[in-house]
Amino acid sequence: MSLTVQNLTRRFGQTEVLRGIDLEVKSGELVALLGPSGSGKTTLLKIIAGLDWPDAGRLVVGGEDWLDKKAQERRTGFVFQHYALFPHMKVRDNIAFGLTVMDRAHRPAPATIAKKVEELLHFLQIPHLADRYPAELSGGQRQRVALGRALAIDPAVLLLDEPFGALDAQVRRDLRRWLREVHDKAGTTTIFVTHDQEEAFELADRVVVMGAGLIEQIGSADQIYDHPASPFVARFLGLTVEIPVTMRAGRAEAAGLDTSALPRRAMADGPATLFLRPADITLLPSPEGAFRVTEIATTGALLRLRMEGPADCQAEAELPRRAAPALSLGQTVTLRPEVGHIFPGSPTPAQPAPAPAPVSLIKESSR
Template identity: 75%
Template sequence: MTLAISHLARRFGATQVLRGIDLQVRQGELIALLGPSGSGKTTLLRIIAGLDWPDAGTLSFDGADWLGKSAAERRIGFVFQHYALFPHMTVRDNIAFGLSVLPRSERPGKTQIAATVDRLLAFLQIGGLADRYPAELSGGQRQRVALGRAMAIEPRVLLLDEPFGALDAQVRRDLRRWLRGVHDSAGTTTIFVTHDQEEAFELADRVVVMNGGVIEQTGQPDEIYDHPATPFVARFLGLTVELPVTMRAGRAHAAGLDLAALPRRAIPDGPATLFLRPADILPVPDPQAPFRVAEMATTGALLRIVAEDGTGCRIESEVPRRDGRDLRQGQPVALRAVAGQIFPGSGQQPAQPIHTPMTLKEARP
């Protein structure tokens, strides 16, 4: 069973929120919609859920047109960021709610509902909370209850909108690992919205990167991380150092940079922009190099270094602190790129990297 989205468009007034979305989600997949605020992620999720309708395009599940069906007819499970639990109901009653309001012809008997709730309480590891009220639960416990309520109706598709956004960092990490295990055990097709790259990459089978109402790239986490398809994806995934280079016979060249480790690229000769992560730039002591160490700061495990040349170009790199023990303030260094992404042309933003002054305490290794 496949969820198929084709040419989906949605406008709110003069704002085009979705601009022709094409996506297929396979049975049992866990898909992350990843992107900044305003990229269209939640609007797409709401259209899938039947809480909003597109201006154009198609949406089908297992070949059936879902745009002609109500939210109830689609049998969607939806988990919101802020839980949306009923405060006057116990955990048990919250989980049972979706089953108890089904049409009489589809509604299970009370004994069957109770058995389903008991099974979910055990499955979600919250059996001891059955008779508590939401106000008596932690944020992580409330989110588990919300997930149980969504799963009780045995949804065809489970949708989660920033499900861990209201939780602190440690609880988010614990819950997302737990959710991956729940997904694998239940085999439910799941789509979740997030702006957290780490969350998307740890949880999802495939990541859909959205920006400005379009899909910039879809792929497995490692594929997207290692091979961003557009400058936006590169910037969004941390390739924050942008440098002008010249392509010759598939190789990138730039004064003061050692780019020999980068593979050949099928890019025409001429100007291009190299995108790098600070962790992929290795400063190497070299008395003949045009760059000098301008700033050094330590986080304990990492050493952050800013190198500057005579033209004012400043490049930030990040290395394990023990690997930078030979570096000193003012020392000339060559900059060796160990990985990066190259796009033709001079880029949509100024190629010279913009450096924000460090706020960490300056230190020597």
């Protein structure tokens, strides 16, 4: 079932939570809404589900205006972060719940409901859990049951709000792969909310990056990772090193930088900001280098370094420890970005990123 959102806005008092959202989701597509807390992604999900209402805009699903429909008329399956299972019901009864509370005109016969539940138990690979109560299940098993309950009603759209947020890292990884397989087999149009970049990139056909009530960028994982559309997206995706540069004839120039590895950019001459990931910086020890090493830490596999440059410019780099050049505190270096993204204008004042927390630490402070 295709879904179209047009110029959707939502305010809470004087705060604009959604500021004119336009989005199209194809039938059978799996789309991730990715962004930090407060970006509006959960509000958008709730509006689609009928749990909240916009101040303006349109929501069309399968050619129908869903803003004319109540939540119970929309046939959405909703999976919450904390499962929301009924503790007094066995697994099979939790999965059947949405079917048993349908109005009489649409409610399937008891035998049909039982057959549907058995099919879903096998589809979700949990038939052995059918007669257990939620308290007897692990977090991952509860989330499978919650998904089964959402799928039981054959939803037009499946909505997932941080579905793995309450689970530990290994279970999250396992369930991500499992959910993708379930989606491919079921073919349900699916939208899920997450603040986890890895989760969104691994699962989704397309990723919608949201910030402060706006859509900043839409694309595949590779498109967004390789070509962030704005400084906001760049920062959110880990380009945490921001260096002021001057553009001249398509080249970025700054003291202490060797930008020979970066391609020319079709940008006007003038001030700009170079955004870099710490892992994309090569350090070249040089007596003439304009950056000074102020901190060195190790994780065993990686060296993490902090440096200070001209005009109080701060930079971080992350290097494979065994392949890194010999470096010491106070040493001067030139930075060679291997990959970077440039946006017009000077850097926005920001607080330095917190220090890394390596497994084992070799750390000294410059005096």
